[in-house]
Amino acid sequence: MAGESQRVVVITGASDGIGAEMARQLAATHGAGVALVLAAPLQAVADACTALGAQAVAVPTDVSIQIQCRRLVIGAVERFGRIDVLVNNAGRSAHALFEEVEDLDWYEELMRVNLWGAVWCTQAALPHLKRTRGSIVAVSSLAGLIGVPGRTAYSATKFAMTGFFEALRAELRGAGVSVTTAYPGVVATQIRYRGFNAAGETAGASGLIEDGAMSVEECARLIVDGMNRRQREVVMTGKGKLGRFLKLLAPGLIEKMALAALKQDVRPH
Structure with a gap:
């Protein structure tokens, strides 16, 4: 069981990248004041957090399977007695021009990971979060x-995620549960290399220009800060903040900016 002053945080997609770094930062900052339940296939990140003074446990979880999402939440409550924060971070990337995709099955698989995994974990955790007047974080x-060319599948899943958590935030307004949606840009992780290509296979390369990518450490810090402040949204970059307004005022310009972010060899002809 967690102590009365200990915050219990569940993080999906915590084996590496943003999720793992969030866990390490929370452990380094709060030490014994935090208990971490990490949806990860291996114990390595949990061990690193334990070495920093936190309580941490790794729970192998495939968020594309509903029962595993439920088990993650049930296990957290059985182990620590409550949940204070749910971080829906698990996700997979994809890069493919729609006209080059022959089999759309992987579009459905991507939606199961990026949207349904977050929905299923949130549904399971919500009664516990309402009891603690806790927080939900959605990493969009x-x-x-902004729709990105070459990323029809990925944008579809993330737009759906954005809409779901925006509506949920309004529903939970009187329940004391905050909902923070984070909008990272290009971050220096392996997510784009592990994403789907047009054939539904692992891409092995990024279709985006990676120059100037935000560090994982900075991205995680901004999300953790937004979570602690119970902010509605965390838009990471100046370009991102500008882009959402230009989308309304000059949508054609935004399309040109989005195309310019793609590598030359993967741009539509």
Whole structure:
């Protein structure tokens, strides 16, 4: 069981990248004041957090399977007695021109991971979060605010995620549960290399220009800060903040900016 002053945080997609770094930062900052339930196939990140003074446990979880999302939440409550924060971070990327996609099955799989995994975890955790007047964090993407060419599947999943959590925030307004949606841009992780390509296979390369990518450490810090402040949204970059307004005022310009972010060899002809 967690102590009365200990915050219990569940993080999906915590094996590496943003989720793992959030866990390490929370452990480094709060030490014994935080208990971390990490949806991760291996114990390594949990061990690193334990070494920093936190309580941490790794729970192998495939968020594309509903029962595993339920088990993650049930296990957290059985182990620590409550949940204070749910971070829906698990996700997979994709890059493909729609006209080059022959089999759309992987579009459905991407939606199961990026949207349904977050929905299922949130549904399971919500009664516990209402009891603690806790927080939900949804890690979306700038591709969930602005449609990005070559990323029809990914943008679709992230737009859906954005809409779901925006509506949920309004529903929970009187329940004391905050909902923070984060919109990272290009972050220096392996997510784009592990995403789907047009054939539904692992891409092995990024279709985006990676120069100037935000560090994982900075991205995680901004999300954790937004979570602690119970902010509605965390838009990471100046371009992202500008882009959401230009989308309304000059949509054609935004399309040109989005195309310019793609590598030359993956741009539509």
